Amino acid sequence: MNFKRFAAAVSAAAVVCLLALPACSGNGGSGDNPGASGDLLAQIQSKGEITIALEGTWAPWGYHDENNQLVGYDVEIGQAIADKLGVTANFVEGEWSGLLAGLEVGRYDIMINGMDVDEGRREKYDFSTPYAYNRTVVITRADDDSIQAMEDLDGKITANTLQSTYEAVGVKYGATVTPVDDFIQTIELLTDHRIDATLNAEVSYYDYLKAHPDAPIKIACTDPDVTQVAIPLRKGEETKTLREAIDQALAELSQDGVLSQLSEKYFGMDISREGN
Numbered sequence: 001m002n003f004k005r006f007a008a009a010v011s012a013a014a015v016v017c018l019l020a021l022p023a024c025s026g027n028g029g030s031g032d033n034p035g036a037s038g039d040l041l042a043q044i045q046s047k048g049e050i051t052i053a054l055e056g057t058w059a060p061w062g063y064h065d066e067n068n069q070l071v072g073y074d075v076e077i078g079q080a081i082a083d084k085l086g087v088t089a090n091f092v093e094g095e096w097s098g099l100l101a102g103l104e105v106g107r108y109d110i111m112i113n114g115m116d117v118d119e120g121r122r123e124k125y126d127f128s129t130p131y132a133y134n135r136t137v138v139i140t141r142a143d144d145d146s147i148q149a150m151e152d153l154d155g156k157i158t159a160n161t162l163q164s165t166y167e168a169v170g171v172k173y174g175a176t177v178t179p180v181d182d183f184i185q186t187i188e189l190l191t192d193h194r195i196d197a198t199l200n201a202e203v204s205y206y207d208y209l210k211a212h213p214d215a216p217i218k219i220a221c222t223d224p225d226v227t228q229v230a231i232p233l234r235k236g237e238e239t240k241t242l243r244e245a246i247d248q249a250l251a252e253l254s255q256d257g258v259l260s261q262l263s264e265k266y267f268g269m270d271i272s273r274e275g276n
Contacts, residue, residue, distance in 0.1 A: 040238045040242045041245055044109055045085065045086065047087070048087050049088045049089075049090050050090065051090045051109045051110075052082075052108065052110055052111070053111040053112075054078075054093060054113040055096060057184070058072075058113070060073055061074045061113065061114040061204070070091055072266060073263065073265075073267065075091065075112075077112060077131060080253055081112075081246055081250070084249035085249065097162055099113065103233075104124075104234060110232070110233055111231065111232050114132070115232055116134055117229070117230050118168065118227070121232065125232035125235060126233045126239060127243075128230045128231040128233070128243060129247045129251070130230045131253075131272060133226050133272075133273070134203075134228075134229050134271070135201070135223065135226055136165070136200070136202070136222070137199070137201070137202045138198075138219070138223075139190065139199070139205055140190070140220040141216055141217060142216045142217055143216070144220075147196070147221060148221060150224075153197065155175075156175045157196050157197075158176070158178065158196065159177065159185070159186045159189050160186065160199055161182070166198075166199035167179075167199075170199050186198040191217070197220065199223075202219070203267040203269070203271060233246075259272035260273070
């Protein structure tokens with residue numbers, strides 16, 4: 001090719017790339033342009049930061065303390081994983097459904113938010129190995145004895161965040177689910193007699209009682225199925241090495257007793273091992 005023509009072609013291509021940059025920029029994770037390098041872990045380590053999505057309103061998984069600092073089991077696990085990867089943890093808070101959407105398009109690298117694993121989610125996301133095990137309970141008003149077993153949810157009105165496993169369990173047993181933003185809102189609806197029950201993690205119920213010991217609520221029954229809690233990632237070859245690195249980090253944190261210590265710190269029990 002003639003050198004002048006070659007140089008002109010290169011210059012034109014450079015202009016096109018420069019003009020396209022704003023459209024490709026983002027304010028979130030390393031995966032804003034997931035196919036850029038084909039390896040999300042390499043992007044994260046090159047950037048020196050991993051963007052972690054969570055709600056930030058769900059104690060003790062992730063919440064703000066009296067000094068408005070983001071703390072919680074998931075927060076410390078995210079920080080520990082980032083340390084293992086040799087990068088900084090950048091936490092981004094948002095509503096549950098928005099976090100999932102952001103994960104799918106690469107706005108966030110991973111999501112650590114006490115997420116239960118089920119078959120429907122496995123079809124949409126890849127998951128790390130479990131870092132906790134969760135028991136779902138049905139919470140009612142203390143003076144309500146109409147729910148004694150999971151089957152008694154049939155025809156009842158419950159409240160949970162959309163696309164949560166708690167919503168799915170309620171629907172499974174015949175409840176009509178009212179959408180809410182967070183656990184605190186569900187309790188308010190419950191004590192105001194606007195719903196019959198709410199479903200949530202057993203540990204979240206006891207954490208709420210620690211802060212509100214006089215709350216007129218109780219556990220009516222417990223789902224017999226114990227669920228795995230893991231970290232979701234986008235499906236695709238570009239997340240494979242990141243998932244493997246996270247699995248290795250979790251294995252080391254478990255072996256070193258860090259997961260058990262954090263679990264005891266935030267839940268008063270060890271939920272990091274199945275059967276505990």
